[in-house]
Amino acid sequence: MSEQEKKKIIIDLSQIYLDTPRLLLRPWWESDLEDFYAYASVPGVGEMAGWPHHESLDDTRRVLSMFMEEKNVWAIVLKEENRVIGSLGLHRSWANEEKHYPRDRILEIGYVLSKDHWGKGLMPEAVKRVLRFCFDQLYLDAVTVGHFTDNSQSRRVIEKCGFSFCQKAQYASQYDLPPQEEMQYILWREDMK
Numbered sequence: 001m002s003e004q005e006k007k008k009i010i011i012d013l014s015q016i017y018l019d020t021p022r023l024l025l026r027p028w029w030e031s032d033l034e035d036f037y038a039y040a041s042v043p044g045v046g047e048m049a050g051w052p053h054h055e056s057l058d059d060t061r062r063v064l065s066m067f068m069e070e071k072n073v074w075a076i077v078l079k080e081e082n083r084v085i086g087s088l089g090l091h092r093s094w095a096n097e098e099k100h101y102p103r104d105r106i107l108e109i110g111y112v113l114s115k116d117h118w119g120k121g122l123m124p125e126a127v128k129r130v131l132r133f134c135f136d137q138l139y140l141d142a143v144t145v146g147h148f149t150d151n152s153q154s155r156r157v158i159e160k161c162g163f164s165f166c167q168k169a170q171y172a173s174q175y176d177l178p179p180q181e182e183m184q185y186i187l188w189r190e191d192m193k
Contacts, residue, residue: 002009005076009105009107009138009140011071011072011090012071012072013027013072013074013090014027014071015027016074016133018074018120018129018130018133019129020129021125022078022080022122023077023122023125023126023129024077024079025067025074025077025088025126025129025130026074026075026077027071027074027075028064028068028073028074028087028123029073029075030064032064032075032084033057033060035077035085036084036087037054037057038114039084039115040053040054040060040112041053041054041055041060041144042114042115045113045114045115046112048062048112048151048153049110049112050180050183053087061121067087072089072091073088074088074089074130075087075089075123076088076111076126081092084121085116085117085122086111086112086113086117086122086126087111087112088126088127088130089109089110089111090108091108091109091110092107092108093108093143093144094108094144094146094169094184095108095142095144095186101131101141101142104142105138105139105141106141106142106143106144107134107138107140107143107144108143108144108145108146109130109131109143109144109145110125111123111154111157117151118153120128124157124160124161127157127161130154131143131187132192135192139181140189141188141189142186142187142188142189143163143186143187144163144166144184144185144186144187145158145161145163145184145185145186145187146169146182146183146184146185147182147183148181148182148183149168149180149181149182149193152155154185160163161187162191162192163186163187164185164186164187165183165185165186165187167184168181168182169181169182170182
């Protein structure tokens with residue numbers, strides 16, 4: 001078995017529910033379509049994460065199906081409104097390709113939040129809960145994250161959660177968006193506060 005195969009981490013969040021004081025992170029449901037479209041169709045929201053905003057319910061339906069199939073992204077539910085206001089996923093990390101981390105178990109965290117809820121401290125609350133899950137239940141060595149250089153909201157989330165800057169890189173979206181400079185960060189298990 002190769003080093004890459006040994007490091008491969010199988011993620012299935014389809015039965016995992018995580019609570020915070022204001023949020024519930026849970027698997028996606030087909031009934032989330034309207035809530036998902038409500039924030040994913042706002043220009044500028046998806047673009048901050050490397051994907052174009054949704055122009056139709058069909059766009060949202062395709063992504064929702066993918067989330068449900070791949071089982072690696074949670075819906076973020078605002079408890080007081082009982083509606084989905086974002087997503088948070090665990091993915092293969094840029095660090096998995098780096099020689100500096102030959103035996104480490106590392107995943108990347110990615111998130112999007114409805115523009116209506118920016119600046120309320122909700123995403124740091126969600127990320128900190130997911131970090132505990134990653135270290136305490138998935139037994140990861142580290143978690144990585146990145147943001148585009150002009151995404152100051154995401155940078156603040158990353159800072160509040162204790163990540164350390166590693167490097168700049170070029171991010172090439174799988175969509176027809178221009179490449180962007182990405183700032184990449186890491187948080188090691190032993191540095192989790």
